[in-house]
Amino acid sequence: MTFAIFHGGVADLPDVLATGIPDQPDQVNQALDLLQGGKRLVVRTYLRYTGKEREADGGQLPSAADLSRYACNGRKLDLVLSNWDCTGDMDRWSRFIEHAIDRFGEFTEYLQICEEPNSFEYPGDGRFEHSVEGVITGVKIARAKILERGLPVKVGFNSVPCHSEDDRFWCEMAHKVDDDFLKSLDYVGLNMYPDVAEPVRGSVDDAVEQILAYFRETTLAHARIPASVPMRICEDGWPTGPMRYYTRQADVLEQTIRKVHELSSRLNINGFGLYCLRDADTANPAYSGQFGIMRDDYSPKPAFETYRHLIEEFGG
Numbered sequence: 001m002t003f004a005i006f007h008g009g010v011a012d013l014p015d016v017l018a019t020g021i022p023d024q025p026d027q028v029n030q031a032l033d034l035l036q037g038g039k040r041l042v043v044r045t046y047l048r049y050t051g052k053e054r055e056a057d058g059g060q061l062p063s064a065a066d067l068s069r070y071a072c073n074g075r076k077l078d079l080v081l082s083n084w085d086c087t088g089d090m091d092r093w094s095r096f097i098e099h100a101i102d103r104f105g106e107f108t109e110y111l112q113i114c115e116e117p118n119s120f121e122y123p124g125d126g127r128f129e130h131s132v133e134g135v136i137t138g139v140k141i142a143r144a145k146i147l148e149r150g151l152p153v154k155v156g157f158n159s160v161p162c163h164s165e166d167d168r169f170w171c172e173m174a175h176k177v178d179d180d181f182l183k184s185l186d187y188v189g190l191n192m193y194p195d196v197a198e199p200v201r202g203s204v205d206d207a208v209e210q211i212l213a214y215f216r217e218t219t220l221a222h223a224r225i226p227a228s229v230p231m232r233i234c235e236d237g238w239p240t241g242p243m244r245y246y247t248r249q250a251d252v253l254e255q256t257i258r259k260v261h262e263l264s265s266r267l268n269i270n271g272f273g274l275y276c277l278r279d280a281d282t283a284n285p286a287y288s289g290q291f292g293i294m295r296d297d298y299s300p301k302p303a304f305e306t307y308r309h310l311i312e313e314f315g316g
Contacts (some may be wrong), residue, residue, distance in 0.1 A: 001264065003311045004078045004110075004273035005035065006044040006235070007070050009280040009292055014085050020281035020289065025069050027298040029278060033073055035308050039315030042109050043070040044078040044234070044273055047098045051085030056092035058099030068107040076109035079232070081138070082123075083114050088130035095141065101142065102125070104165040105151045110271075112234065113138035116191060118159045118169035132172040136181055143184035158189030158234045161211050162219050173223040187271070188225060189234035190215055195252060196238060196287070204255040209263060216267045232271035233260060238300065240279075240289035250303040257310045274307060 007028050009020055011020035035041060045067065049055050071077050081100055083093060088299050103110070117131040125131050135157045142155045162170060194200050200207040216231060238244075238252040253274070260272055278292035293303040 001261065001314050001316060002040055002042060002109075002271040003307075003315050004042040004044050004234075004271065005032070005307075006046075006274070006276035007032065008045075009276060009278045009296060013273065020279065020284075024298065028277065029070060029072065031294060031298060031300075032070060032075065032242060033297070035304070035311060036073065036075065037308065037312050037315075039311050041075050041311065041315070042078040042273075043075055044275075045070075046080045046082060046115065048084055049083045049093065049314060051087050051089065052312070053092065056095040056099075056104065058096070061103055064103050064107070067104055071107040077104065078110040078112070079104060079108045080112040082113050083117075083125050083131070083134045083138070084128060085130075086128050086135075088128075088133065090130075090133060090137045093134060093138060096147045096261075097138055097141050101145045101149065101151070101153070105146065105149055105153055108151075108153050108231060110153050110232075111142055111146070111153050111186070112189060113142055113155065113157045116158065116160050116275060118167065120291075122209045126169055132169060132176055135173070136176050140180055140184045154186035154187050156185060156187035156189055156218055158191055158232075158233070159215075159219075160191050161215060163214065163219065165222055167219075170219055170223050177224050182225070182229070185225070185229055187230045187232050188220060189232045191235035191275075192233060193235070193237060195254070204252055205259045208256050208259045212260070212263055212267055212269070223253045226312045230268050230270045232273065233269065234271075235275040236272065237275040239289075239291040241287040242285050244287060244290070246301045246303070249301060250306040253293075253303050254306050254310065257314065261314050 008023050114125045114135050117126050117135050119215040120126045146153045194207040238249050240249050276291050278294040279290045280287040282295040294300050
């Protein structure tokens with residue numbers, strides 16, 4: 001499997017944005033080097049498009065140097081392009097994607113079009129109309145631009161778990177998925193956080209299997225996305241905090257990854273991404289501030305070593 005991690009500490013939850021000290025690039029890269037060892041590791045990062053003309057023309061994109069500073073020592077980016085445009089202007093959205101590929105494509109291994117487009121709560125892209133069209137159009141545009149540039153970038157989109165066959169996002173996807181979209185699609189991602197907002201009933205193993213099997217065998221099948229398209233877990237994490245112990249974080253991480261690896265052949269899973277490297281604010285008792293496997297001063301929690309060993313054991 002290809003492993004990934006979000007390099008920062010900011011956490012978006014419904015009505016909450018947990019922030020803290022700015023990222024320290026040298027300490028981030030030192031930590032990423034330790035996690036990576038001799039394996040492959042991609043670094044997840046996010047860009048947000050809100051529909052402004054200047055954004056569509058690339059005027060508010062960060063510099064290549066700013067975004068690629070962690071794409072070193074054999075690492076590349078897992079780059080997310082989130083769409084918060086309420087107008088549904090696909091021409092501007094397409095231009096934004098093309099400019100992002102022009103600027104960052106050489107540093108990128110995975111390009112994710114939209115972030116949680118089936119989530120209708122903050123911070124999901126699904127809060128805005130045209131999220132399905134944003135995925136369909138965006139994936140096709142990205143594939144065409146990547147082919148034009150001759151880049152080895154994999155294109156996909158992600159979602160959050162859905163437990164209803166009447167979900168409006170997936171029902172609309174089922175009507176709009178076509179051959180051109182499927183030919184452009186390299187993977188479908190899933191953000192899952194078992195035992196976070198709600199405690200799991202039973203074991204973590206069982207919860208992970210239920211989430212992943214339903215996503216592959218029901219949700220994606222309903223949308224006519226075949227089993228030949230690989231799945232990636234784009235985000236998974238378990239925060240610490242009051243009554244949320246460091247040892248439990250490490251145990252949940254190990255159980256989750258071992259179960260994902262066990263299911264990888266059956267469900268065609270080829271990647272796992274962790275959210276995130278460090279806490280936004282270790283002193284903040286709200287769990288949104290403590291998703292990291294390091295504290296906000298970059299001192300490791302037990303889960304850091306757990307993730308390092310799992311990357312060594314299962315990584316490509």
